[in-house]
Amino acid sequence: MPKAIGYAAKAADQALEYFEFERRDPTANDVEIDILYCGVCHSDLHQARNEWGGTVFPCVPGHEIVGKVTRVGNQVSKFKVGDTVGVGCMVDSCQSCANCDAGYEQYCDNGFVGTYNGADKHSGGQTFGGYSNRITVTEKFVLKVADNLDLAGVAPLLCAGITTYSPLRHWGVTEGHRVGVVGLGGLGHMAVKIAKAMGAEVVLFTTSPSKIDDGKRLGADHVVISKDAEQMQAWTNQLDFILNTVAAPHDLDAYLSLLRLNGTMTLVGVPAEAHPSPAVYNLIAKRRSLAGSLIGGIAETQEMLDFCAEHNIISDIEMIDIDNINEAYERMLKSDVKYRFVIDMASLKQK
Incomplete structure (x- = not known):
């Protein structure tokens, strides 16, 4: 299993800190992604500080992910190595209920699997998010990202x-x-x-x-x-x-x-x-x-990304190094950002 590094909250009252963990090797339907940018959402802060309850620690936040495909499973048909892709708030759902069948995975009757702090059916533990250098996601929940836009500004589109x-x-x-x-x-x-x-x-x-x-x-x-x-x-x-x-x-x-x-x-x-x-x-x-209204299904999220590419729409961002994530959380609480922090994952180094 490939090693991964990132930043995690290890308790609700602790600052995020460097964290090493493992990602799964791609299964037949999986896409492995090197993360380039990850947006910082206010819900990341809520989860990291257990303000909504139910956070499982350690928690690696991040659900506004843009990166490059590095490996694909042998049954993957929509993506190839080198493609620019995105991952949003979900990485799985039951894919069998009426809502999932209709393309409304965000309203899955059995609950969608969040990109972080969700029940990971592969590991039996919880999912870890995009404040990390890589992620492995089933093909259906990976999105195509146009290369004509600033990729850092695209990241918040996956949630905001x-x-x-x-x-x-x-x-x-x-x-x-x-x-x-x-x-x-x-x-x-x-x-x-x-x-x-x-x-x-x-x-x-x-x-x-x-x-x-x-x-x-x-x-x-x-x-x-x-x-x-x-x-x-x-x-x-x-x-x-x-x-x-x-x-x-x-x-x-x-x-x-x-x-x-x-x-x-x-x-x-x-x-x-x-x-x-x-x-x-x-x-x-x-x-x-x-x-x-709650986010959107996978097909609608792809439609949104295509719409934004056509109309040259990205988020207004402030880029940060991952070492500054705790300061960014405090500034976010004061609305001191125009209008979304995005982490440059090139700043994430093994310690």
Whole structure:
């Protein structure tokens, strides 16, 4: 079994540190990948610090992976050595339930296998993620990555990109729609870019006046300061769809009232505590809907990558060396990044 090196959390109250472990040799349907870049997602921090519960230590985070194929199993048909590929939030699922059959592996009735901290059916232990030099993944959960984009900027598309693309696609956002995006962080900045590329008129809602110029640079047609009641009132009954990316409890009614008849607000941020319950009348008054969405299936993730390649969309990133991951976590907690950290795996050296 090939040796691997990476960074792991060995306990919830400990900083990530250098870690050596083993990956499996490729089976007939496996693809072995040398990791070039791995994005840093806020869920990595939640898992490493066991803030959601259920973390198995040691935990090697990372589910926004871009790399090069180094070996393939003898039944692999879609990939060859040297191909540029990606791996997102899942590395397996039951592949037999109705949802998996329909291409919705993220909603697997038996639970998908996470890229890290998942139940590894090959080893009997848990999966280890992309804060490492290599990974082995079954072919079905490996994605083709176009070489025309900056590969470091592609890495966050494997989570932030698909998390925002999937609901925009599912709720049929297209030219002529007026779409609200709540929050301008790792998810929100991708939502603005993708919704604009889909042809929508994009309205960004942020609490920070300092983000007005950046919001417009990213593609927002309008930027609304959500703490300003007068600005919010001006958008009442004006929006077809809202993608709410904020991962902190807040007043959902303030945004639901901005939806037109039959409009939907979809939540993709996961707060540690529940949002205040919205007023029922705010929903029934205009037959509005409040919904949620979780990443995307493998086929849809490939569709998203192809869409981003066609429209020259990547994440705005700050590249870091892996030795700086703990500092990056602290900065992420302060929203001190525009808009996603990405680890340059060339900085990972054996110790």
